Amino acid sequence: xxxxxxxxxxxxxxxxxxxxxxxxxxxxxTEFETLYEITLPGGAELGHxxxxxxxxxxxxxxxxxxxxxxxxxxxxxxxxxxxxxxMLTDVMDRMQLGEKIGxxxxxxxxxxxxxxxxxxxxxxxxxxxLVPMRSMIxxxxxxxxxxxxxxxxxxxxxDGELLFTDELKMWADDPRVEFxxxxxxxxxxxxxxxxxxxxxxxxxDLDMPQTRVLVCGPPVMYRFVLLALRSKGVAEENIxxxxxxxxxxxxxxxxxxxxxxxxxxxxxxxxHYPDLKGLQEAL
Amino acid sequence: xxxxxxxxxxxxxxxxxxxxxxTVYAPHRKGTSxxxxxxxxDPTAVVLDYNRTLHSVKKYFLPPTETLLSFDLxxxxxxxxxxxxxxxxxxxxxxxxxxxxxxxxxxxxQENPEKNYLRRREEAAFVGVSFEPDAFHFSGSVGIGSRDxxxxxxxxxxxxxxxxxxxxxxxxxxxxxxxxMPEYTGDLPVPPGFKQHxxxxxxxxxxVFEHSYRxxxxxxxxxxxxxxxxxxxxxxxCYCFNVEDTVEITIDxxxxxxxxxxxxxxxxxxxxxxxxxxxxxAARQRHRVYRKFKYISDRTGEPWCVGxxxxxxxxxxxxxxxxxxxxxxxxxxxxxxxTA
Amino acid sequence: MAKPRVGIFDFTxxxxxxxxxxxxxxxLLDILGHVDIVEWREAMDGQVDELDIAFVEGSLSTPExxxxxxxxxxxxxxxxxxxxxxxxxGVNAMKNTRPIExxxxxxxxxxxxxxxxxxxxxxxxxxKVDFAVRGCPMTQIEFLKVFTSxxxxxxxxxxxxxxxxxxxxxxxxxVVDKGMICLGPIxxxxxxxxxxxxxxYCNGCRGLVSAPNIEGxxxxxxxxxxxxxxxxxxxxxxxxxxxxxxxx
Numbered sequence: 017x018x019x020x021x022x023x024x025x026x027x028x029x030x031x032x033x034x035x036x037x038x039x040x041x042x043x044x045x046t047e048f049e050t051l052y053e054i055t056l057p058g059g060a061e062l063g064h065x066x067x068x069x070x071x072x073x074x075x076x077x078x079x080x081x082x083x084x085x086x087x088x089x090x091x092x093x094x095x096x097x098x099x100x101x102x103m104l105t106d107v108m109d110r111m112q113l114g115e116k117i118g119x120x121x122x123x124x125x126x127x128x129x130x131x132x133x134x135x136x137x138x139x140x141x142x143x144x145x146l147v148p149m150r151s152m153i154x155x156x157x158x159x160x161x162x163x164x165x166x167x168x169x170x171x172x173x174x175d176g177e178l179l180f181t182d183e184l185k186m187w188a189d190d191p192r193v194e195f196x197x198x199x200x201x202x203x204x205x206x207x208x209x210x211x212x213x214x215x216x217x218x219x220x221d222l223d224m225p226q227t228r229v230l231v232c233g234p235p236v237m238y239r240f241v242l243l244a245l246r247s248k249g250v251a252e253e254n255i256x257x258x259x260x261x262x263x264x265x266x267x268x269x270x271x272x273x274x275x276x277x278x279x280x281x282x283x284x285x286x287x288h289y290p291d292l293k294g295l296q297e298a299l
Numbered sequence: 300x301x302x303x304x305x306x307x308x309x310x311x312x313x314x315x316x317x318x319x320x321x322t323v324y325a326p327h328r329k330g331t332s333x334x335x336x337x338x339x340x341d342p343t344a345v346v347l348d349y350n351r352t353l354h355s356v357k358k359y360f361l362p363p364t365e366t367l368l369s370f371d372l373x374x375x376x377x378x379x380x381x382x383x384x385x386x387x388x389x390x391x392x393x394x395x396x397x398x399x400x401x402x403x404x405x406x407x408x409q410e411n412p413e414k415n416y417l418r419r420r421e422e423a424a425f426v427g428v429s430f431e432p433d434a435f436h437f438s439g440s441v442g443i444g445s446r447d448x449x450x451x452x453x454x455x456x457x458x459x460x461x462x463x464x465x466x467x468x469x470x471x472x473x474x475x476x477x478x479x480m481p482e483y484t485g486d487l488p489v490p491p492g493f494k495q496h497x498x499x500x501x502x503x504x505x506x507v508f509e510h511s512y513r514x515x516x517x518x519x520x521x522x523x524x525x526x527x528x529x530x531x532x533x534x535x536x537c538y539c540f541n542v543e544d545t546v547e548i549t550i551d552x553x554x555x556x557x558x559x560x561x562x563x564x565x566x567x568x569x570x571x572x573x574x575x576x577x578x579x580x581a582a583r584q585r586h587r588v589y590r591k592f593k594y595i596s597d598r599t600g601e602p603w604c605v606g607x608x609x610x611x612x613x614x615x616x617x618x619x620x621x622x623x624x625x626x627x628x629x630x631x632x633x634x635x636x637x638t639a
Numbered sequence: 640m641a642k643p644r645v646g647i648f649d650f651t652x653x654x655x656x657x658x659x660x661x662x663x664x665x666x667l668l669d670i671l672g673h674v675d676i677v678e679w680r681e682a683m684d685g686q687v688d689e690l691d692i693a694f695v696e697g698s699l700s701t702p703e704x705x706x707x708x709x710x711x712x713x714x715x716x717x718x719x720x721x722x723x724x725x726x727x728x729g730v731n732a733m734k735n736t737r738p739i740e741x742x743x744x745x746x747x748x749x750x751x752x753x754x755x756x757x758x759x760x761x762x763x764x765x766x767k768v769d770f771a772v773r774g775c776p777m778t779q780i781e782f783l784k785v786f787t788s789x790x791x792x793x794x795x796x797x798x799x800x801x802x803x804x805x806x807x808x809x810x811x812x813x814v815v816d817k818g819m820i821c822l823g824p825i826x827x828x829x830x831x832x833x834x835x836x837x838x839x840y841c842n843g844c845r846g847l848v849s850a851p852n853i854e855g856x857x858x859x860x861x862x863x864x865x866x867x868x869x870x871x872x873x874x875x876x877x878x879x880x881x882x883x884x885x886x887x
Contacts, residue, residue, distance in 0.1 A: 032368070106793070107796075267410070267413070271540070272567065276594060277593070333816065357808070363809075496688070525852045525859065529807055532807035548786070565799065566799045616859050
């Protein structure tokens with residue numbers, strides 16, 4: 017602990033001032049989810065990693081965290097998938113092309129992509145968990161030579177709630193991707209796999225020591241996916257999980273996202289599973 | 300270091316002397332039996348013999364409510380708020396409260412140094428004063444004595460005739476320059492003892508807390524706790540905050556402000572969609588105490604509680620962090636004996 | 640965009656909350672600039688068929704009240720409860736602690752059959768309430784917050800922490816330290832801790848926080864020297880409806 021009573025602030029920054037960025041595309045994905053393309057002033061790069069998030073604000077409405085859904089390899093703008101669950105997202109739903117929103121970030125640690133290079137990448141995404149995972153998927157596709165197999169397991173509640181349907185089709189048709197999709201309850205038109213996401217895992221053909229897994233989904237999903245992965249023989253140290261929730265200030269100050277000793281906005285949202293095991297409140 | 304004698308009869312002159320150099324903040328009486336830091340207007344209103352102030356000096360560096368920016372809804376543009384450094388003397392600060400400021404320095408400097416706090420804080424000078432421990436102080440147990448002058452620019456130690464004054468930094472020397480006092484050559488009387496204690500050091504506490512996650516004390520405390528958040532809000536090392544936008548009735552503008560928040564409040568962990576991820580009062584109680592003795596302490600090696608006793612004194616339900624910690628230590632020791 | 644059409648209604652209560660709306664001297668013109676008030680018994684005549692926002696004061700205490708609140712709900716897109724009576728039943732709900740026939744007899748004597756009466760209910764016991772402006776009377780600052788939110792098309796943020804929070808933010812001396820019995824620890828904030836700031840104890844007029852520890856609060860009151868039934872009465876003053884089923 018320092019004894020000096022004076023503390024130079026020269027290296028300190030404005031942490032809470034947003035950059036005003038324009039909405040340059042709006043794509044309605046489902047009844048509740050919309051994909052926004054955001055362009056920073058002068059087309060500046062956000063400079064993010066897959067798995068990172070931004071804080072979005074609308075003046076008068078407040079601020080909330082959103083995962084970046086586009087890969088850093090896609091330049092000039094970035095995308096966020098937004099589910100309408102609260103005040104801010106309700107208002108965003110009414111926004112028009114060209115309108116400006118406040119953006120801070122990117123925040124969080126992001127996916128440790130180096131740990132996945134040269135490995136088989138298995139991505140398990142449930143529901144809205146595909147939004148941040150899409151960043152990693154496209155990152156792998158755009159740097160295809162750096163990774164071995166790309167296996168995607170994606171589950172949604174129903175076929176009407178599937179996100180990025182155009183891209184799902186592309187992944188399904190892409191010989192470089194092993195794509196598996198399931199819905200909990202299919203409509204009469206659904207011809208694919210039915211069942212919760214864990215039912216996809218036993219049938220996977222995995223090269224165990226070679227596989228690195230990245231999991232993202234609603235809180236209830238993690239425990240069951242973990243069980244399925246463990247009984248498949250995936251080692252704990254090869255599992256990474258993204259906890260997509262709870263962040264507020266994004267810079268490790270406000271305290272809201274803290275789970276035990278860990279700030280999700282600093283140490284997460286992507287956790288190495290062995291580290292997460294010690295955090296009793298995490299899963 | 301030269302020791303001077305600041306006689307009781309000259310304290311008011313000393314306050315006036317400081318006022319001639321800078322703005323001075325010092326403890327004043329508040330209400331029937333409380334004290335609070337306030338800018339000094341009348342030097343005779345300053346109280347240096349006090350048990351503790353309602354809030355620590357934290358309130359000047361991290362204000363209870365702070366406007367971060369103002370926005371114009373017609374143009375969708377914002378103006379950042381000016382951050383004015385506290386170029387002032389904080390007089391009559393107790394050792395534990397300065398230590399708490401140092402802890403906040405750490406929190407606001409690490410990872411992402413925060414301009415708002417650090418700018419406000421950087422010009423501040425501190426004149427400390429010793430205190431007589433009351434029934435709630437326990438800073439001695441976390442390594443902060445009642446006469447601990449570390450970090451102060453000037454320190455005043457209470458003796459019968461007045462205060463022994465020592466200047467510890469060039470800034471402190473400058474503050475005292477020109478104020479003539481006799482040198483003090485007498486002995487230093489033995490400091491009064493603390494009336495309550497945590498009986499083990501932090502490294503032992505880290506071990507105890509490692510094993511106390513499921514202790515019954517959390518549930519038992521939750522039965523008494525009404526979740527008002529007072530313990531967080533009076534704590535000099537709590538720094539959590541919430542950010543909210545307010546719109547003027549004209550609906551053409553407004554402001555974004557941050558306000559002190561606390562992990563004991565149920566809504567603290569509410570996320571979009573309504574889920575409260577630390578729903579149980581017992582879990583919140585545990586989180587608060589672990590934040591003071593485990594989570595940050597494991598990274599820094601120090602307790603993050605400074606033993607000021609505010610949380611205990613202000614709790615209407617009489618919940619004592621000292622009792623909780625000692626209970627955990629006792630339970631842990633008994634368990635170790637039983638399993639040995 | 641057309642201005643929202645607003646109606647203001649009253650049920651069983653002192654009408655103090657409504658009067659408070661007329662007291663917005665500095666803001667009344669701004670308020671009227673954003674909305675059209677189309678129905679308000681206290682200030683105008685007539686009724687309308689459709690409303691964007693209904694502000695409703697008072698508790699429901701007669702069969703006629705029940706019919707009328709359903710009508711209001713049917714014709715309103717958003718319904719906002721104003722003040723303690725509408726939000727949690729208020730002081731009127733104290734009568735609910737006694738048999739209803741006994742209450743009727745005491746008030747109306749042998750004429751009681753002319754005045755059908757129900758236990759005093761908050762609006763939310765009968766219809767869906769979208770938002771609440773709490774307090775007895777409702778606080779103007781909070782009304783303006785809810786009002787601006789609704790006009791902007793966003794859901795107002797309802798504070799759900801204790802009055803203690805606002806006292807601490809103001810660095811008030813705790814009135815409990817002055818020997819008073821204060822309900823601040825379990826009463827919902829939003830008033831700016833007005834009473835304690837002026838040296839008075841909090842009597843719980845804004846209703847309780849969600850998931851209140853009422854048993855814990857009783858213990859505090861008793862610990863501070865109130866007899867158990869006194870403590871219970873203090874809690875009943877504004878929150879009789881919330882105490883049902885609580886261990887005494």
